[in-house]
Amino acid sequence: MKIAVIGSTHAGTAAVxxxxxxxxxxxxTVYERNDNVSFLSCGLALYxxxxVEDPKGLFYSSPEKLRALGISLKLQHDVLNIDTDNQVIEAVNLVTGEQLTDRYDKLVMSTGSWPVTPPIPGIELENVLLAKNYNQANTIIDKAKQAEHVTVVGAGYIGVELVEAFEKAGKQVTLIDGVDRILNKYLDEEFTNLVEQDFQSRGIELRLGExxxxxxxxxxxxxVVTDKGRVETDLVIMCVGFRPNTGLLKGKVAMLDNGAIKVNExxxxxxxxxxxxxxxxxVKYNPTGKHAYIPLATNAVRMGTLVAKNIIQPTMKNxxxxxxxxxxxFDLNMASTGLTETSALALGVNVKNITIxxxxxxxFMPTSEDVxxxxxxxxxxxxxxxxxxxxxxxxxQSINTLSVCVQTGMTIDELGYVDFFFQPHFNQPWNFMNKAGLAAAL
Incomplete structure (x- = not known):
């Protein structure tokens, strides 16, 4: 059995x-464009x-570990074509230029995603950088040493984490996003308002809806020139989103409109x-039951592990x-699972909401924070x-609990009476999740 794997970050490393x-x-056999494997891009802003002082901690495997498992690892190799009819891969060694072909019985496509780079005039200028892999992280660190003002374009997770990192490093920071609020894919307005107010109190310039x-x-x-003005800056980090890296299989397997590959269970x-x-x-998105593109490291590791379980014969469903x-x-902890009111509206899903x-x-405890x-x-x-x-x-961690509730189909009324422990160091006699369920039943 010859198994070829293209790409070795989260999913690819878990699979192999x-x-x-x-x-x-x-x-x-693993084909990987970079000279490293298994980089935790979610730790990029921390680095x-x-x-994170030692970047080795951002790699949960290594070429040496994979080769010790008997895996043939072809680093700095770019796959040029996949002949799905004859099950043949064509690749090139990016160092020597040597081209090669390889046959497979099974192929694992784990090529990940790549930052969206809009066709904006001047995007090729020096100090306009992307934030995805280890080499790009090192470039950001190097360029930021000489920068006094940093502009982050894109207010998703990586964008806001970089804003925090640069503000703590004493930089002047501007955050630009075309949407009128930050983190809009993950949190509703009453949550993002709190984060935005915190940013502004720290002198971070928000240019939203630009x-x-x-x-x-x-x-x-x-x-940076926007439709509403101009921002003088020394360094720009582009964080406007990611697109699936699937050009090799375009027209050869079923995909969503954005190019994300559809898979069965x-x-x-x-x-x-x-x-x-x-x-x-x-991946199957349980709140709607439909395929959705949700690029998260947790999803990737689970899916890579499931590929390994199922590649010989169907064994374990996703x-x-x-x-x-x-x-x-900064001082705020936030999390979400499933549909928000915003995402439900965008998907045409009718929801009711309860906020407590x-x-x-x-x-009576020494400290007690708002939730x-x-x-x-x-x-x-x-x-x-x-x-x-x-x-x-x-x-x-309450959101992990509520994730299970969504997955298993629990009702809001049942949540009101779930058995949660009480201990004054941690929570109230009625857990706030219980209180949400009880309030929804009124």
């Missing part, structure tokens, strides 16, 4: 390490901000010999995802479809 253990007789029209400068970027594409995992493919994620920014504001533990929790549920069945939480206290 498990396949090497499960199928020691298999001949596994840039100096929280579109970048041009990067201005001679050789290096000197300013066993991670198999519409071509029976090809499996896919990670940021290059779509139970889908709620898109559960969390974030720590509580103290995370009794006020804001919002739960979205289906009006007819009253099944929980999503939730969001924010607090200075770290109560984000």
């Amino acid at each position: 390490t498990n396949m090497a253990e499960l199928y020691p007789e298999a001949e596994i 840039v901000g100096g929280v 579109s970048v029209k041009e990067f201005s400068g001679a050789e290096k970027v000197e300013a 066993y991670m198999q594409t519409s071509d029976p010999a090809i499996y896919s995992a990670g940021d290059c493919c779509a 139970i889908g995802t709620q898109g559960t994620s969390g974030l720590h920014i 504001n509580e103290k995370h533990r009794p006020e 804001q929790l919002k739960i979205s549920y289906e009006p007819e069945t009253r099944k929980i479809l999503g939730a969001q939480v924010i607090s200075k206290a770290d109560v984000t």
Whole structure:
């Protein structure tokens, strides 16, 4: 059995390490463009901000570890073409220029995603940078040393984390986004308002609802020109989103409109010999029951592991995802799962919402922080479809609990009576999740 794997970050590394253990007789070959494997891009901002001092901690495997498992690892090799009819790969060694072909019995597509780079005039200027892989992180660190003003374009997770890192490093920071608020894909307005107010109190300039029209400068970027003004700057980090890296299979397997590969519950594409995992493919989104593009490291590792389980024969189904994620920014902890009111409206899903504001533990304790929790549920069945939480206290694990509630179809009414422990150090006699369920029943 010859198994070829294209790409070795989260999903690819999870797939090959498990396949090497499960199928020691298999001949596994990995093709990877970079000179490293398994970089945790979700730790990029922590590395840039100096929280992570040793970058080795951002790699959960290494070429040496993979080769020790008997895997043939072809680093700095770019796959040029996949002949799916004859099950042949054509690749090039990026160092020597040597071209090669390889046959496969099974193919794992784990090519991940790549930052969106809009065709903005001046985007090729020096100091307009992307934020995705290890080499780009090192470039950001190097360029930021000489920068006094940094502009981040894109207010998603990586964008706001970089804003925090640069502000803590003493830089002047501007955050630009075409949408009128930050983190709009993850949190509703009453949550993002709290984060925006915190940013502004720290002197961070927010230019929301503005579109970048041009990067201005001679050789290096000197300013960002938007439809509402101009920002003088020394360094620009582009964080406007990611697109699936699937050009090699375009027209050869079923995809979503954005190019994300569709897979069945066993991670198999519409071509029976090809499996896919990670940021290059779509996944079943449990709140709607449909395929969705949700590029998260957690999804990628699970999918890569499932590919290994199922590549010889169907063994374990993918139970889908709620898109559960969390974030720590300055003094605030926030997390979400499933549908928000905003995303439900965009998808045409009718939801009801209950929002509560509580103290995370009794006020007789030395400290007691505010907690804001919002739960979205289906009006007819009253099944929980999503939730969001924010607090200075770290109560984000509640969102993992509510993720299970969404996955298993629990109703908002049942949530009111779930057995949660009480201990004054941690919570209230009625847990705030219970209180949300009880309030929705009124």
